[in-house]
Amino acid sequence: MTSTTAFWLAGRQATGETAFDVTSPWDGRLVAQVSVPTEAQVEEAVAAAYAVRDEFAATPAHVRAAALDHVSRRLVERTEEIARLISAENGKPIKWARGEVGRAVSVFRFAAEEARRFNGGEAQRLDTDLGGQGRLALTRRFPKGVVLGIAPFNFPLNLCAHKIAPAIAAGAPIILKPAPATPLSGLIIGDLLAETDLPAGSWSILPVSNDRMPALVQDERLPVISFTGSEKVGYAIMDSVPRKHCTLELGGNGAAVVLADWASDEDLDWAATRIATFSNYQGGQSCISVQRVIADASVYDRLLPRIVAAVEAQVTGDPSDDKTDVGPLVSEDAAKRVESWVDEAVRAGAALLAGGKRDGASYAPTVLADVPDDVTVSCEEVFGPVLTVRKVDGEAAAFAAVNDSKYGLQAGVFTHDLQSAFRAHRALEVGGVVVGDVPSYRADQMPYGGVKQSGVGREGVKFAMDDYTYERVLVLTGLAL
Numbered sequence: 303m304t305s306t307t308a309f310w311l312a313g314r315q316a317t318g319e320t321a322f323d324v325t326s327p328w329d330g331r332l333v334a335q336v337s338v339p340t341e342a343q344v345e346e347a348v349a350a351a352y353a354v355r356d357e358f359a360a361t362p363a364h365v366r367a368a369a370l371d372h373v374s375r376r377l378v379e380r381t382e383e384i385a386r387l388i389s390a391e392n393g394k395p396i397k398w399a400r401g402e403v404g405r406a407v408s409v410f411r412f413a414a415e416e417a418r419r420f421n422g423g424e425a426q427r428l429d430t431d432l433g434g435q436g437r438l439a440l441t442r443r444f445p446k447g448v449v450l451g452i453a454p455f456n457f458p459l460n461l462c463a464h465k466i467a468p469a470i471a472a473g474a475p476i477i478l479k480p481a482p483a484t485p486l487s488g489l490i491i492g493d494l495l496a497e498t499d500l501p502a503g504s505w506s507i508l509p510v511s512n513d514r515m516p517a518l519v520q521d522e523r524l525p526v527i528s529f530t531g532s533e534k535v536g537y538a539i540m541d542s543v544p545r546k547h548c549t550l551e552l553g554g555n556g557a558a559v560v561l562a563d564w565a566s567d568e569d570l571d572w573a574a575t576r577i578a579t580f581s582n583y584q585g586g587q588s589c590i591s592v593q594r595v596i597a598d599a600s601v602y603d604r605l606l607p608r609i610v611a612a613v614e615a616q617v618t619g620d621p622s623d624d625k626t627d628v629g630p631l632v633s634e635d636a637a638k639r640v641e642s643w644v645d646e647a648v649r650a651g652a653a654l655l656a657g658g659k660r661d662g663a664s665y666a667p668t669v670l671a672d673v674p675d676d677v678t679v680s681c682e683e684v685f686g687p688v689l690t691v692r693k694v695d696g697e698a699a700a701f702a703a704v705n706d707s708k709y710g711l712q713a714g715v716f717t718h719d720l721q722s723a724f725r726a727h728r729a730l731e732v733g734g735v736v737v738g739d740v741p742s743y744r745a746d747q748m749p750y751g752g753v754k755q756s757g758v759g760r761e762g763v764k765f766a767m768d769d770y771t772y773e774r775v776l777v778l779t780g781l782a783l
Contacts, residue, residue, distance in 0.1 A: 307336045310492035310507040311343055312350035313500065318343055324486060327393035327630045327663045328621055334391075336485050339508050344518070350503030351448045351475035352523040358504045359445045359473040363417050366470055369498035370414035376494045377407045384459065384490055386622070391484045392458055393630040393663065395621045398583055405746055406463040412747045412763045413467035420471060420767060429783055438778045443771040445474035446547055447525040450518055454531045455632050456587040458484035462491055464746070465528050466505065468766035475504045477524065483632055485509040519543055526770055533755050540758075549759030549769045551751055553589040553683045554711030556741035557704045559726070560605055561697055562598040564716040570605050573716050577689070578612030580742035582628045582667045586687035590712045590742045593684055595691040596703045602693040606655075609669060609691060613656050616667045628687055630663035637665045640686035643679045650674045657687070683709065697722060701729045711752035712741040733760075
């Protein structure tokens with residue numbers, strides 16, 4: 303018998319009246335049964351968070367920092383256990399799952415550091431005009447209220463951490479909704495938070511189904527929404543609550559540009575290896591995975607076979623095996639969708655250079671060339687292990703090709719030319735430009751987010767804390783400045 307995994311309601315474990323199965327996308331085995339909160343329990347969690355918001359905002363910084371430090375340390379101690387859990391529920395190769403735990407360790411550590419220095423106050427003399435003589439403005443930041451965090455399946459631990467840790471650091475209560483396919487990694491954060499001295503009610507982790515999300519989104523007691531997921535759902539949320547603050551991280555179709563000066567054999571080998579690795583890591587289920595390669599004509603013919611060879615060298619198979627590079631997608635339906643998009647491209651004239659085969663929830667690492675601009679794989683986020691390669695003439699054409707997309711999350715530019723790097727930073731319509739590497743690099747302390755249809759706002763602990771708070775000015779009068 304499989305015991306039912308409890309959820310976290312206002313800082314304590316609870317169970318509801320029903321449960322759902324979490325199964326492995328690799329072999330279909332039952333990983334766990336997770337209890338579902340009732341409507342009354344969800345209401346209790348929201349009411350508790352709303353009631354404690356003023357108390358939590360006033361909690362001393364050292365209390366919040368100590369709790370975040372504790373979670374960071376405990377994640378280190380339980381790394382292998384949690385990595386195995388991520389791999390089981392998500393299908394992520396174990397080596398990438400261990401890396402995800404390591405990133406979550408850093409997120410909570412960064413949040414502890416930011417909690418200690420956040421809200422220090424900025425003083426501004428107002429006697430620059432006659433009417434301000436003797437006056438001083440002191441600006442501090444205060445939480446906007448309870449945060450509703452909605453996390454996706456692809457990084458089931460770390461993207462939950464990116465919702466929870468900044469909220470706690472800023473003193474904002476949080477209700478976290480983990481992805482239904484992968485709730486276990488988020489729930490385990492609750493195990494660690496429960497070991498701390500945070501006020502009861504300041505956090506809940508509720509594995510409710512997606513069809514119950516609109517009610518939470520509409521709840522006026524939850525004025526801040528942090529959502530990571532699809533463009534369609536993200537903008538539907540924003541459109542439904544125009545007076546709320548929404549941070550949306552909605553994905554992209556990351557481009558890796560290889561310019562003409564990146565031309566030595568060593569350069570091209572490095573680029574091909576990085577492109578192959580990061581078009582396929584997490585099964586391509588990363589918002590900043592490499593989906594498009596845009597190569598200057600002068601290096602294209604030497605780069606393309608290197609990319610194909612590097613992609614074909616990716617080890618696919620059982621995600622629990624340390625040697626596996628590419629595991630299954632999150633579900634067979636996801637793999638079937640990817641299959642249909644590749645088949646459409648090939649029917650339209652694209653050249654299939656590697657992969658193109660599905661086995662259940664697994665899809666072989668795939669390379670396409672000569673892909674028409676109007677097929678789905680060119681226009682949308684594949685979210686699978688599929689890579690398109692195209693040839694362009696010159697830097698301006700390469701940058702125009704990057705921008706010829708409704709998305710704008712991150713781009714990578716392989717160049718040694720500092721001027722090209724700065725031109726890329728100015729010209730590319732994305733939230734981040736990575737020079738000398740693929741677009742898939744993310745440091746968890748840096749501002750992360752996109753433009754155009756890739757969302758609004760920024761994650762990264764300090765920047766999320768800014769999103770969760772607002773400035774309030776205190777004017778002092780009659781001072782001898």
